[in-house]
Amino acid sequence: MHEISLATALIDLVHEQAAAARARRVTRLVLEIGTLSHVDAHALRFAVDAAALGGPAEGATLEIQEPEGTAYCLDCETSVAISARGAPCPRCGGVKLLVQSGDEMRLKEMEVV
């Protein structure tokens, strides 16, 4: 996944939200990056720090929540938790799984001054 594009889009969104809330500085960002989203959290941190330079979110603490994925197993007809796409069903070992969640890339909340 393209962390620089994501970081730029995130900081644009943060600036927009900060301006709307008449905030002068952003001190903390809480992101939700699903484990199936193919985003490397380490690379994202680096890119967000760089994208925030010179703006109100410079130096903001970045908190990344990484919820695990959920999928529906077509073999045992159950919703199960999975850690990677292509991983077998942890319940029955089946490999026909429809991913239901885990590819989120969201800005959940931000702390501003």
Next chain:
Amino acid sequence: MCSTCGCGQGEKGVEDISHHHTHEHANGAHSHEHEHDHAHEHSHTHSDGTTHSHSHSHAPGHAHAHEHAHDHPLDAAAGAGATRLLSVERDILARNDAIAAENRRDLQATKTLALNLVSSPGSGKTALLVETLKRIGDKYPVAVIEGDQETTADADRIRATGVPAIQINTGKGCHLDADMVRTAMSRLGTPANGALFIENVGNLVCPAGFDLGEAHKVVIVSVTEGEDKPLKYSGMFAASALMVVTKTDLLPHLDFDVDRLIDNARRINPTIGVLKLSAKTGEGMDRWLHWLETARALRLATD
């Protein structure tokens, strides 16, 4: 820089087809002109009574976080350093998704079937496209948007078939985004009741996350690649409606196990369709043309 593929922002541009050359900007922060820029007027009155005003424009992606060097009394009254928690709950790519939705609406209005063709470099996307366009001929109108980091070579190959095409150069960027495609669509036009093929940058990672407004993503894999590609690059196979296996004429010379490739693709996406073909010998091309015709019929039949 993208740690996965090393891409960053560089010189980009959507080809100006009226002149047939690429239009590049020195500043890579915004890839192209926006028609919806807006201007701000500012005026200042100085103590000596003179007033001057100036205006400047911002691209829509520009954030409006103006830093003020002075404190407003209101802020001070609210309490300096008062920390607030804002609940946002917005997708990071919301802006891309919103533009993709506009593209999708426009394509729906003209009943155009748009396909986003994704693959590794060298899978034979352009060769397949050239052969496909020849076979579609005059049956229905088609147009092509070509994405590459550099050169107009692919768009030139498409135009040689007589089909309108436009090149998007992404510079060091590794994928097309909805805004680039929107600009290309406005310059190229969308073929009414026909098909728009969008050939993405050769890359199995980054284009998966960027909706362009297409009806379907079609992932193309050649038999000279590995059978484990769907497991290694699962995001793309999860996002695609169809997998086209190309260069099947080479199978007798290779140890490639097509069934294993298909099993792996279905493991990532149990509902993915599969077609095997060779653009060179024409084997399997009829089924691909039939798939296109069916997808187009669905587009025509539904609002």
